[in-house]
Amino acid sequence: GAVVSQHPSRVICKSGTSVKIECRSLDFQATTMFWYRQFPKQSLMLMATSNEGSKATYEQGVEKDKFLINHASLTLSTLTVTSAHPEDSSFYICSARALGYQETQYFGPGTRLLVL
Amino acid sequence: DAKTTQPNSMESNEEEPVHLPCNHSTISGTDYIHWYRQLPSQGPEYVIHGLTSNVNNRMASLAIAEDRKSSTLILHRATLRDAAVYYCILFGNEKLTFGTGTRLTIIP
Numbered sequence: 001g002a003v004v005s006q007h008p009s010r011v012i013c014k015s016g017t018s019v020k021i022e023c024r025s026l027d028f029q030a031t032t033m034f035w036y037r038q039f040p041k042q043s044l045m046l047m048a049t050s051n052e053g054s055k056a057t058y059e060q061g062v063e064k065d066k067f068l069i070n071h072a073s074l075t076l077s078t079l080t081v082t083s084a085h086p087e088d089s090s091f092y093i094c095s096a097r098a099l100g101y102q103e104t105q106y107f108g109p110g111t112r113l114l115v116l
Numbered sequence: 117d118a119k120t121t122q123p124n125s126m127e128s129n130e131e132e133p134v135h136l137p138c139n140h141s142t143i144s145g146t147d148y149i150h151w152y153r154q155l156p157s158q159g160p161e162y163v164i165h166g167l168t169s170n171v172n173n174r175m176a177s178l179a180i181a182e183d184r185k186s187s188t189l190i191l192h193r194a195t196l197r198d199a200a201v202y203y204c205i206l207f208g209n210e211k212l213t214f215g216t217g218t219r220l221t222i223i224p
Contacts, residue, residue, distance in 0.1 A: 004159075006159075032210075034211065034212075036214075043203075043214045043215060043216050043217065044154075044160065044214040045214075046211055046212075046213065046214075049210070049211055091157075093159045093160070094159075095159075095160075095212070104150075104162060104165065105162070105212055106162060107152075107159035107160045107161065107162075108159050109158055109159050110157070110158060110159045112157075
């Protein structure tokens, strides 16, 4: 099956710093990538949708200036959490939809962010 | 997006079949029914999806009611590794929206 990787798998940072998370589709081209956030014991919440070469579309309530998304190629999307605060601590998961396979999304393993 | 309703939790004995129900009474004619599962501290894993006909793959089977207002994910022989949260999702509006899912516990 299609593989999506994320890096880093976990990160601890100080409050006020910025953190970048990478999401890569390893064996397929992803026309669309998605970023989700999951708090403990809760379901996944979609943050934003990005198409290669276009600006991301953010869900209601998600600050686009705080969560910067770049989808520069068909295999790479990045999420940068700017000026992170403890309340941004969460499990961030990316997902990619394969070119030509619009019905199926493949998910990365997730990145656990802890902001001290 | 049309919503789905799933039981919060289910238990099953190891090596027995598991039937995970999902109600989606407001499903539209073009909505696909997707199932994903999430093991602890991992990203969701695709299980199966279908539109109208029943579907089988190496992981599971998906039985879709004739009126499409409900579906059932069938794990034919549960193992301890199948313990996870199972999400039934209607694919609409170009994005997958997750509900609370069913937490499946497998009893050895």
